[in-house]
Amino acid sequence: MTTLRSTVDTGSAEFGANRDAMLEKLAEIEAEHAKAVAGGGEKYVERHRGRGKLLVRERIELLLDPDSPFLELSPLAAWGSDYRVGASVVTGIGVVEGVECLICGSDPTVKGGASNPWTAKKSYRAADIAAQNRLPTINLVESGGADLPTQKEIFIPGGRIFRDLTRASKAGTPTVALVFGNSTAGGAYLPGMSDYVVMVRERAKVFLGGPPLVKMATGEESDDESLGGAEMHARTSGLADYLAVDERDAIRIGRRIVSRLNWRKQGTPPAPDYAEPRYDPEDLLGIVPADLRTPFDPREVIARVVDDSDFDEFKPLYGTSLVTGWARLHGYPVGVLANARGVLFSEESQKAAQFIQLANQVDTPLLFLHNTTGYMVGKSYEQGGIIKHGAMMINAVSNSTVPHISVLMGASYGAGHYGMCGRAYDPRFLFAWPSAKSAVMGPQQLAGVLSIVARQAAASRGQEYSEEHDAAMRAMVENQIEAESLPMFLSGMLYDDGIIDPRDTRTVLGICLSTIHNGPISGADGFGVFRM
């Protein structure tokens, strides 16, 4: 029997306390998500509506197939910065005429939809997702272009947005621009570089320079419509392929365009019949302890995420701090690597390296479930070759070419974050639970290391070391590192693709796996030299 058997006691006080802590964190995150949904705030939303325009999320909803899901990405981008949460753009994956598309819509209620440095980062990430997963792109355009006060951070790197569009086209993934409003200066290249362009009559404005700039440059008198109106582009310049009478018509035309793409996914389709997990995903709220130092069994998570709770564990008796094994998820085969007791030893590292190679041998995507404090330190471990063995795991994860998905359930510290396919290792998707924390090490350890270093430095200078000062420094550093390890902070920096409700994990992973299968799945031809 390979069906996982749960031993979670959902009636225990411990489970209840974990659940309460998770629900509290979820409520905090929901409040931040609400800020993103509120866009530029009531005043700007009302003004936008008063102009007879749809909000960006309404445009997206109308574009998608009825009742189909939308996996919004990086909704908390710019959290903790001077800019509004969400970074004035909405990105995500949604189904249009049965085709999974990458959708990117500027939010004109936030500073006229202008792109600040976080908007740019979020747009780059969206373009990477489209490229890696072979998705058509639909841009919903209405933006004041670069956020002028921060242009130095956007103008030069931001050129890649237009480069990415034409490279997507070359790669055979069509790009569609639906222009609802302003799209001037650099922004004019959004439609300019797209395969299909739809413009809304009397609304779309697409020109390299508006009337004042033209007057300054050449002395010519002009007006918006003759310089860049939708009618002009549809009848005269030829930049618009379709003239829409209003926003809904533009969305309708966009859907027709996608329906004619003759889209075929290149990955193997999922098994048609699969069973739901045997355990209630609701239990996922109470599995992660509020205090991450308390270990938990990731099989309890796997049992609530994979089809039929069916899991063939690989090497179950060896390197037991890391659980590895095979499962299916919404009918897609997947290899799972999940931390069990936090620390990664040499055995776990070698087991991971072997398992990753096996997945590559048979073209199976990998799922990394993080809860690690990193690789083991100490004399006997160093002498036993922990660096070599950790390097084997990092080599395998870096050179593996099957798609990876990471979920940060709890801790994701130190090089353990790397070995488990952290952001820098290019997982196709990386999501965090509200319980996640990630940093170079834990706050107390980091403050303690700084304290020891400072104490030794004072001693070598022959100076007194103030214990009072040390305690204050440690408290300050601990607070800072704790705050910087939290998922909202990391999501704000675009280090993940979003914070998800643990109960949604199976659905989110199912959407991701389906998305990934737009492209071919193929394992690595070789790896770096494994240091033995």
Ligand code: COA
């Ligand atoms: N950079 C920074 N802030 C911008 C901006 C930009 N590119 N475009 C607009 N904003 C700000 C406005 O200053 C205003 O801020 P406030 O409400 O705090 O005063 C807010 O966004 C809304 O702008 P507003 O002009 O009132 O909105 P609108 O819907 O009537 O017009 C635009 C929107 C985009 C048509 C108009 O703002 C505009 O033409 N912006 C400049 C476009 C441009 O030339 N950009 C350079 C491209 S590289």
